[in-house]
Amino acid sequence: MTITDQVLGPMLRADPARPRITHYDDAAGSRVELSGATLANWAAKTANWLRDELDIQPGDPVAVLLPPHWQTAGVLLGAWWCGATVVTSAAGAAVALCGVDQINEVAGSDELVALGLDALGMGISVLPPGVRDFASEVRVHGDTFQPGGSGPDTDTVLASARAQATALGLAADDRLLCITGWDAETPGEILLAVLAADASLVQCTGTDLGAQPRRCATERVTVTLGVEVPSLRRAG
DSSP: OOOOOOOOHHHHHHHHTSSSEEEEEETTTTEEEEEEHHHHHHHHHEEEEEEEEHHHOTOOEEEEEEOOOHHHHHHHHHHHHHHOOOEEEOTTTTTEEEGGGGGGGGGOOOEEHHHHHHHHOOOOSOOOEEEEEHHHTTTOOOSOOOOOOOTTTTHHHHHHHHHHHHHHHHOOOOOOESSOOOOOOSSTHHHHHHTTTHHHEEESSSOGGGGHHHHHHHHOOOOEESOOOOSEEEEE
C-alpha cells in the first residue's frame, strides 16, 4: 500500500468527520479546518492530477517546495498516494510545486507549478508562461483515487515518520500545535508523524506568539512544537 493509504485509510474508517488539520495564518488572519474526509478529497484530486495530467508514476521525484499549509498537506498526501518520491530540490524532479514568490528561484524540473496558498484555495490570476496554477487545475479532478502502486521509499518514509511520532511523544487523539516546518529526516515528516499517530495538527504560520495560549485552549491542544505554552507538554 502507498504511504497515503496507510495513514488515511484507518482514520477514514474510524471517523472521517474528525478534524485533522487546522491551519492558522496569523499574518492573513485566516483559519481553515479540514476533516479527514476533506483532506482525503484534496489528496485524491492532487493524486489524480499528478497521474492524469503530468504522468507521474511510482518512484518519480516530485519536489514540494512549500511552507506548512493545509494545501501543502494535500500536495504531499497526493504525491505519496500516486507513489511519487517527495523531494526538496527541483533539480531533476518530474514536477516542482512552489509558492508564487519562489517561481524565479526554481529551476531544473520538467514541470513548474505555483500555489498561491490562498486560505480558500483560490487560483492565481496571472503567471509567467509555462507555469501551471495548481488550484485551477487540480479542483476539476475526482475526489477518489485508485493507486497504481507504492513508491520505492514507502517503508523508509513511514518508518521515519513513526519514529518521529514516538520521539515527539504523540498518541492517538493528541492535538499538536506546531509553528515549525514539516521536514525532519524526510520531507513532510512532521505532518506524516501526526497522521500516523492518529493525532491531529494545529499548524500556525505568520505566527503571533502572543495568541498561542488562548488558541491552545480554544483548539484543545495537548502538546506543542516550536513554542512554549504554560501547562502544556512540549514535544520532543
